[in-house]
Amino acid sequence: MDLDRVYRRYAGFVLRRARRLLGDEPLARDVCQDVFVQLVRAPDDWAAISAVAWLHRATTNGCLNLIRGARRWRDFLRRLPPPQPVVPSLSTRLVLRGIPERLQEIAIYYGVDEMSQEEIALVLGLSQKTVSNRIRELRCLLADVDPKVAARTS
Amino acid sequence: MKNLSPCPSEFALERWRFGELAASAEEARLVDHVASCFACRARQAELASQPQPPLDTAEIWSRALGAEPPRRTSRRWWPRAWQGAALATAALSVFLLVARRPAPDVLAKGSWQLGVIAKGRDGKVMRVDPGASLSPGDRLRFEVATSWPKADIALVMLDSAGKISRLAPTKDRSLSIAGGKRVLLEDAVELDAMLGPERIVLVGCNRALEVSEVVASAARALAAAGGDPRRVASLGTGCHEESFWISKVSP
Numbered sequence: 001m002d003l004d005r006v007y008r009r010y011a012g013f014v015l016r017r018a019r020r021l022l023g024d025e026p027l028a029r030d031v032c033q034d035v036f037v038q039l040v041r042a043p044d045d046w047a048a049i050s051a052v053a054w055l056h057r058a059t060t061n062g063c064l065n066l067i068r069g070a071r072r073w074r075d076f077l078r079r080l081p082p083p084q085p086v087v088p089s090l091s092t093r094l095v096l097r098g099i100p101e102r103l104q105e106i107a108i109y110y111g112v113d114e115m116s117q118e119e120i121a122l123v124l125g126l127s128q129k130t131v132s133n134r135i136r137e138l139r140c141l142l143a144d145v146d147p148k149v150a151a152r153t154s
Numbered sequence: 155m156k157n158l159s160p161c162p163s164e165f166a167l168e169r170w171r172f173g174e175l176a177a178s179a180e181e182a183r184l185v186d187h188v189a190s191c192f193a194c195r196a197r198q199a200e201l202a203s204q205p206q207p208p209l210d211t212a213e214i215w216s217r218a219l220g221a222e223p224p225r226r227t228s229r230r231w232w233p234r235a236w237q238g239a240a241l242a243t244a245a246l247s248v249f250l251l252v253a254r255r256p257a258p259d260v261l262a263k264g265s266w267q268l269g270v271i272a273k274g275r276d277g278k279v280m281r282v283d284p285g286a287s288l289s290p291g292d293r294l295r296f297e298v299a300t301s302w303p304k305a306d307i308a309l310v311m312l313d314s315a316g317k318i319s320r321l322a323p324t325k326d327r328s329l330s331i332a333g334g335k336r337v338l339l340e341d342a343v344e345l346d347a348m349l350g351p352e353r354i355v356l357v358g359c360n361r362a363l364e365v366s367e368v369v370a371s372a373a374r375a376l377a378a379a380g381g382d383p384r385r386v387a388s389l390g391t392g393c394h395e396e397s398f399w400i401s402k403v404s405p
Contacts, residue, residue, distance in 0.1 A: 002382065003211045003214065003215065004209065004211050007209060007211050007214075008206070008209065009172070010172075011206060011207050011209075012204040012205060012206045012207065013168055013172075013201075013204065015204070015205075015207045016201075016204045029207060032207055033210075033213070033214060033217070036211070036214045037214050037217045037218045040214060040215060040218035040285075041218050041285075044384060044385050044387065050169065050174055051172065051174070052165070052168050052169045052172055052174055053165075053169075056165060056168075109165075113163055113164060113165055114163050114164075115163045115165050115166075116163065116166075119163060119165050119166065123165070
């Protein structure tokens with residue numbers, strides 16, 4: 001693998017996404033490096049379907065793994081900037097509050113990234129029907145947090 | 155004209171920016187939307203201007219491959235002649251010991267194994283895992299096992315300069331091995347100065363092989379993979395193939 005070339009092309013994208021989810025520059029840089037370490041170990045066809053989807057998911061999971069640790073979770077909550085009114089998406093913190101771990105990744109894609117069901121299915125490698133079912137389940141949970149988000153049609 | 159289609163997600167904008175939606179209906183919709191949506195044009199500009207983190211792929215490779223700390227090139231290996239002879243003898247003993255030590259895993263029916271044993275320039279001998287970082291001057295030996303009753307094998311190495319090296323056997327006819335046990339091949343190879351990823355491919359067949367044909371197949375496969383040995387999935391020999399890649403780095 002020509003890691004230098006792949007890094008030059010995509011590292012900015014990965015770092016930006018990690019920064020967006022974590023709101024912390026040093027942690028985002030850690031996640032960025034972790035993602036490229038995973039990439040080196042990944043099968044040669046990692047980008048066969050979509051390089052952006054692979055990196056998007058790896059970054060999301062890297063961030064989620066980081067913030068799932070109890071100690072870091074508290075730090076993360078303290079560091080998060082308040083949601084900006086011009087950004088229509090929920091903050092990561094709000095989306096993850098009260099969401100079980102198995103739905104957290106899809107909650108990020110749906111609540112923070114406002115991705116379509118087709119896009120979420122592409123990133124997760126699942127059928128649209130499965131994604132649709134999980135989003136339905138998620139919306140029930142999110143209704144307790146923000147009815148406007150729960151009502152979003154995708 | 156008022157734009158009625160919903161704004162695309164950032165994910166879609168990123169895929170578009172990296173050319174993953176080229177010539178698709180989705181791209182056409184996206185182009186139409188962005189052309190008439192000020193907010194999306196602003197997001198697109200923001201995405202395109204994201205700063206690049208510093209390039210530090212050496213540490214990434216090191217972490218990914220679980221590499222040892224860099225070797226000190228200034229270190230004198232053999233301070234005195236007699237010490238050198240003693241250390242060489244000890245290293246040879248360890249090399250033979252490790253090389254003859256069977257790998258702990260059990261060979262499943264119908265399976266093949268290719269093991270690589272490296273002796274560093276500092277005399278350290280170890281079995282290496284796929285993706286290991288090795289250096290020019292390191293010596294390699296190979297251990298092959300198959301659950302077939304017997305097989306003919308050939309071992310070649312593909313480097314990132316497009317060179318195909320015969321590892322075993324050195325003659326043109328393939329080497330016959332008995333199945334059901336691990337066979338340490340007599341041939342050893344010293345890694346040359348070319349740095350970068352290299353792929354070692356074991357070809358196992360139930361008939362005699364012309365090694366020159368295996369080399370020619372490897373050259374074609376490497377060319378088809380754009381010269382990157384890590385992207386070579388198969389040599390297309392029609393025989394069983396086991397593959398093992400290493401990364402050759404400066405000592």
